[in-house]
Amino acid sequence: MATPVIQGPRIQLRPARASDREERRALGHAPEVARGFGVTMLQPAEMTAESADAWFARLSAEAHAWVIDLGGRFIGTLTLHSFVRADSRASLAVAIFDASLLGQGIGTEAVALAVRHAFEELDLHRLSIRVLASNTRAVRCYEKCGFKVEGRERESARVGDSWEDDLTMGLLREEWLTASAT
Numbered sequence: 001m002a003t004p005v006i007q008g009p010r011i012q013l014r015p016a017r018a019s020d021r022e023e024r025r026a027l028g029h030a031p032e033v034a035r036g037f038g039v040t041m042l043q044p045a046e047m048t049a050e051s052a053d054a055w056f057a058r059l060s061a062e063a064h065a066w067v068i069d070l071g072g073r074f075i076g077t078l079t080l081h082s083f084v085r086a087d088s089r090a091s092l093a094v095a096i097f098d099a100s101l102l103g104q105g106i107g108t109e110a111v112a113l114a115v116r117h118a119f120e121e122l123d124l125h126r127l128s129i130r131v132l133a134s135n136t137r138a139v140r141c142y143e144k145c146g147f148k149v150e151g152r153e154r155e156s157a158r159v160g161d162s163w164e165d166d167l168t169m170g171l172l173r174e175e176w177l178t179a180s181a182t
Contacts, residue, residue: 008112009109012069014069016067027097068110075096089128090126094114108141111142115176124173129170132164146176152167
């Protein structure tokens with residue numbers, strides 16, 4: 001099944017295209033974005049052509065992967081992954097690579113679109129997310145979309161020279177349906 005285009009009020013989730021490789025490379029690695037993934041950077045860093053090629057190959061290989069497109073411009077990615085068909089569940093990952101767009105609700109819109117797709121089109125029962133506890137912006141985004149903190153893995157992520165906690169967050173289809181009805 002081809003990855004569908006999902007249109008939102010401001011953004012579009014769409015399959016990756018070759019031009020996204022260069023747009024991703026141009027965005028490079030912003031310290032504020034990298035911090036959300038548990039990477040400590042003091043200065044912005046360029047993305048090599050080889051890294052951009054590898055990123056594009058990984059994204060293109062995912063069956064349920066989208067580029068987050070804002071006004072015709074690549075700004076991030078969203079994937080549904082780690083499917084367990086017998087349990088009708090999957091995990092979700094989202095990234096906004098343009099640091100100037102963080103905190104504007106774009107990630108929340110992208111997650112909400114993917115959640116709707118997962119429950120309505122893929123007929124999943126459950127979605128889960130793993131996020132650094134210190135990534136409060138992401139935690140708020142997921143909570144706005146209905147996810148609940150289900151557990152904390154203490155000191156499970158090495159970030160620079162220290163250990164940080166990871167949160168596991170989950171959303172059940174029934175919870176989403178109830179919240180969507182109100």
